[in-house]
Amino acid sequence: MAQSSSPKLSIVIPVYNEEGILKDSVTDLVARLSEMKVSYEILLAENGSKDGTVAIGEELHQKHPEVSIHSLGQPDYGLALREGIKRARGEFVMCDEIDLCDTDFYKRALEHLEADHADLVVGSKVMEGAQDTRPMMRHAATLVINGMLRVLVGFHGTDTHGLKAFRRSRLLDTLEHCQLTRDLFASEFVIRAEREGKRVQEIPICIAEKRPPSVNLFKRVPKVLRDIAQLTYIIRAPK
Template sequence: MSETGMSETGTSETAPRYSIVIPIHNEAECLEAEVRGLVGELDARLLDFELLLAENGSSDATPDIAEALAAADPRIRVLRSPIPDYGYAMKMGMLAGRGDFVANFDIDFHDVPFLLAASALLEAGAGIVVGSKLMEGAEDRRSFARHLVSYGFTTLLRLLFDPRMDDTHGMKVLRREVVQEYAPRTVMTRDLFDTELIIRARRGRVVVKAIPVTVEEKRKPRSSIVRRIPRTMRGLLRLRMLLWKERHGRA
């Protein structure tokens, strides 16, 4: 086991410019094609990168496919956890990243032009750049229900935490030093790790920028929105209380 709490295979000795983290869970049907497509696009742009596949609790052939991809390309690293937890996998992948810029993509939602645009903002002084599905210029081609959930979630974040909050789920790119400083402080996993990370970074005066993105569903959601809503609501209330106690010095 690595110090991140996940077992790992596939490493390269030199630190790359980009570390791209993709949590994967039961992705056997699409994993190889999506990874090869992404790597091909990165190579076409001559980008210096490592790809971290953060496998978490899969019950299909996902681990074997990921290991085969890593064996064939030293730039691909596989991190493994027995726990099916998207947020935990993202956190461990980000902390394991060695690049100057650490990106989070989904296996069915990755965008190299976004990565490059975000990098320009990071080089100009931002600490985090998120892909926004809600700001002017964005295009959300998903179902109305999913768009409504995204809008409602972001509205809650603005009411509970910070009126400047934008999307916290989806694509994002961070400076490595921001990840290393703030990710270890987080306590939320599952749906809310990245939300907590961005809230903590904002409170630490890290500059957060947003870029409009286009999103569409390539497949059905992996978990029920109806089931996630109450879980997420409870998590947000817990996070608000936790941050309040921290601010006021209470255990």
């Protein structure tokens, strides 16, 4: 059920310096997707890795043709995710992370999308019912960033980063309107969808990472704050 010209699911996973877990994570994901009996493609969206990520991605492609990897120059999570979504051909797009690969989220999100209860489903790490086993500082960072987005740009939800699912045709225009890259692209995408009248539904997720993040939380703070300021400006600016 894996390969088809237009699969049901496109799973987009940004990857950066992930040689430690890439092969096992993708192999395990392929096995779980086969159990789901859906047609799918897995798009590994890489940029700037200095380790064996690209070579492992290519090996995975040889072994599983439904897996592909594409690379863009400099490390940039948002740019990679955006490019991955643009390349996706599936009816539904699942945005995931290599240390999560959460097929339970795919199944629950698909129920909402197929019943047409929502255009975009966001996995929240902090809403009621969610379980976040990450270190307390990272949980707190999620609360602070999303609190700022609520105050500054009128965001109505609890989380914008991480797991997301949508019917591709419904969100392509929103994707085109997004201007930011890096970490805040994911926030811009959710907030723009909300502001453009798309039905955004959050569902709680249980988050248990396989390894700590590749970029230290404190190193990310200055860029994230700068990007929040830019997002506030572009969202509020008159057209």
